[in-house]
Amino acid sequence: MPKTLSPSKPKTNPACELVFGDLWEFDPAPETADPKLKKKYDLFINGRFVPSRSGKYFATINPATEAKIADIALADASDVDAACSAAQRAFITWGRLPGKERGKYLYRIARLLQDHAREFAVAETMDGGKPIKESRDFDVPMAAAHFFYHAGWADKLEFLAPGRQLAPHGVVGQVIPWNFPLLMLAWKIAPALAAGNCVVLKPAETTSITALKFGEICQEAGLPNGVVNIVSGAGETGAAVINHPLTSKVAFTGSTEVGKIIMRSLAGTDKKLTLELGGKAANIVFDDAPLDQAVEGIVNGIFFNQGHVCCAGSRLLVQESIADEVLAKLKRRIATLRVGDPLDKNTDLGAINSAEQLAKITDLVKSGVEEGAEKHDNGCKLPAKGFFFRPTIFANVSMSHRIAREEIFGPVLSILTFRTLEEAVEKANNTAYGLSAGVWTDKGSRILKMSTLLKAGVVWANTYNKFDPTSPFGGFKESGFGREGGKQGLLDYLKIG
């Protein structure tokens, strides 16, 4: 018997195991709404869709089938310049518009997003690979919720900082990642517009479609020309947005590596900067936690959106006395996770966003095996085409392993153990990151204590991956600075005099 097994817990009889077989297979249940895609997407500048000046386009593919979806215009510095100038011109009127009027536009955008919810959900899933149940039940409704929330703030800005003078920055340059394309857009654009700024936004290279579709929503809402500009492209386009002399505030969500480059390039300028970067969150389970619900939270924490979540609970810290039991429960739980066609309503894990990301995950998993951690996956069949990865768990991980230190950004969980609260805190904080953490225990006082000791921007208690527009989100240390959502997030889009 492994010595970590607590004598007070029921022992597992090795002869008995449950059978999660194919007795009752589910037939395909694809979402059939029309995503209304175009073959070619132009840049959204000054309220109109315009081709890139260089005439260059790049292909965007569906990561689940590797089939091309559309050509996307590649913006260069001159396109970005046009977008920034348009934003600057629009700011003259938009910045002076009464908050009440700006709020009306935001409400209209929010309602239009709801009207087009199914269309956006399917487009998001096709372009990014996430399961339709997540884009349908989380991404799109949450994006609309952010516009509703900030619409409410637009005419109440003076209550954000009573007695102080608040003013918009002007043109805001925003660069967003590929894991939640539409939602990250909403997190960025909604507060910026509510505060009276105009926006130049660059979506991620692999997921531009919903951002450009959002341009259509702006047109439908009658948003004044130039208030929102969307320039698609790769890293160079992003750099042009960030370094453009007209952008007085920069907001970036993405990798810590790129965040550092941005910080260096903005040093010596008076641009305001907020960064929301990577994470390696600890999800800490104490031995008094309700284990089945903790296991559900662990699964939700790491396998939500294939683990492409900056706040994913990728390091599971579990108290030694229950480690074996938690591992057994996790193995049983992932046996029922369904990996496959993201458009199928029953799919739990969709496609990895790109071949590049799949290679990175594969490499890190290989290093985990080589460094001696014990690998388990659910052994399910993967589709022949597309980028897929099985839900994977590593037991016996130590703090020095790469899989315990580096952000994997995939469906891979590393399990470490601890004995005392102090050890848990020490291990949880022993990372360059500090975006989020989870605590699972029945003891309320312990939750409060942990929440003050953990150096993380968000600490979830007995739950994980819960978001709300009212709740500020952001990191410590190399996970970035600045907040998004809530009062704090909105203040980052205002000059405080």
Added chain:
Amino acid sequence: MPATKAPANLRRLFDEIGTVDHVGIEERVAKYTTRSIKKKSKVFGLRLAVSMVDLTTLEGKDTPGKVASLCQKALCPHDQGDVPQTAAVCVYPAMVKHAKKHVAGTSVKVASVATAFPSGQAPLKTRLAEVTAAVNEGADEIDMVINRGAFLAGEFGRMQDEIAAVVEACGKATLKVILEVSELETYDNIRAASFLAMRVIRPNDFIKTSTGKTSSNATLGNNQVMLEAIRDHFLATGVPIAMKPAGGIRTAKQALHFLIAVKETLGDEWLNNRRYRFGASALLNDLVRQLEKERTGAYQAPWNFSEATEGY
């Protein structure tokens, strides 16, 4: 044992079996309701559900005639298509002999509620005599109620002794132990009562949610608590216990959600009517209605299906 011991007793039990987080488990079961079951998998699920129904009538106004129609319906739920028989008919002890006449020699079992159903508020002797009488009349299965008063007072020994006595009185009949979850108040208590019951019943005896006679009955939440208790008990002891949610499951869609919970919690070996049942009356009509829709491709006129348990 004085009632003041209850919290200490329960705490000791929870130390051993663990507790349930209310919010977490309801989030878990909400995911079952987003599963989309189509085409062949839907037909499989609907047919499986029909085969798991304990077609029930438990009313003061039950007559031998009504029980006869009920049995006929259990034997042949629908005259078209390939609809399986239900698992059992479930009646009061006085109706057992009438039911037995109609289903003898078929695979449909006769289940009888007993032990002063639904309250259980009768002397143990009386309750046991009722069980013996029902078995003697030919009941294949006995649905008993636990002594909720004893459980809530922390008198676990008494509660378990009573169940053990009923097990003995059952002889060869299968036992279903009704926890009456709505009177246990919390998910923690449902888990505790499940374990107490499972430890004194035999392999493939059932634990069952409700009598159907109180305000709230089977829900995906309390079904999940009990499925997880069965799973933990099985993995620890090797003893498989069967499960029966009862009351409140009226639509085919609900039944499919419950079956998905079984599939994803206990796996394939519980997806049969020896290990899982539905205590229901109106449910069968909707299952047949949906099967007919799958067979013909169209919903039939409402008057083609009766809403009555025993009607067609």
